[in-house]
Amino acid sequence: MTSLDLRVYIEDTDAGGIVYHANYLNYLERGRTEWLRTKGFDQNSLLERNIALVVRRLECQYRLPAKLDDLLNIETVAGTPRHCTVAFEQRVMRDGKLLFRGMVDIACIDATRYKPVRWPEDLLSAMTLDSQNA
Structure with missing residues (x-):
């Protein structure tokens, strides 16, 4: 599992100071990108190898709202990789409380x-080690 802390800025929110629902997907993307970095990879180096990672399926569960200036923690866990896919479970947390959960293939x-x-x-080796340690 990797963990990423990020702050909610005004650009993330609606007029009421609540995080706009689509911005959670940006948070998940950042979490997966940092997960890759912890494994020694980055998007540019994969693209140089003609490899792209794309969202195939997404399931979202909104539990509690995130608000302006909140400090959020994005938790990212990779499942067991298959031939060309892997499922990630990601959670957006605030002070230990679950705000949002995403399952991303x-x-x-x-x-x-x-x-x-x-x-x-x-990359398969790195993912396999991560899923075994989760």
Whole structure:
């Protein structure tokens, strides 16, 4: 599991100071990007290898609102990888309380042809170790 702290800014909120629902997806994206970094990868290096990671399916559960100036914690856990997909469970927390939960299926694709491809061996190894330690 990786953890990312982030602050809610005015640009994240509606006129009432509540985080706009679609912005939670941005928070999840940042969480997965930082998860990748902890494994020694980044989006640019994968793209240089003609690999792109794309959202295949998304399930959201909104529990409590996040508000302007809240300090949030984004928790990211990878499941067991399959041939070219992996499911992430992600949680947006504030002071230990669950605000939002997302289940995100990510697919590994050829960045030129936009077709599914198997995980690169080094990334597959990193993901497998992470899912075993979760």
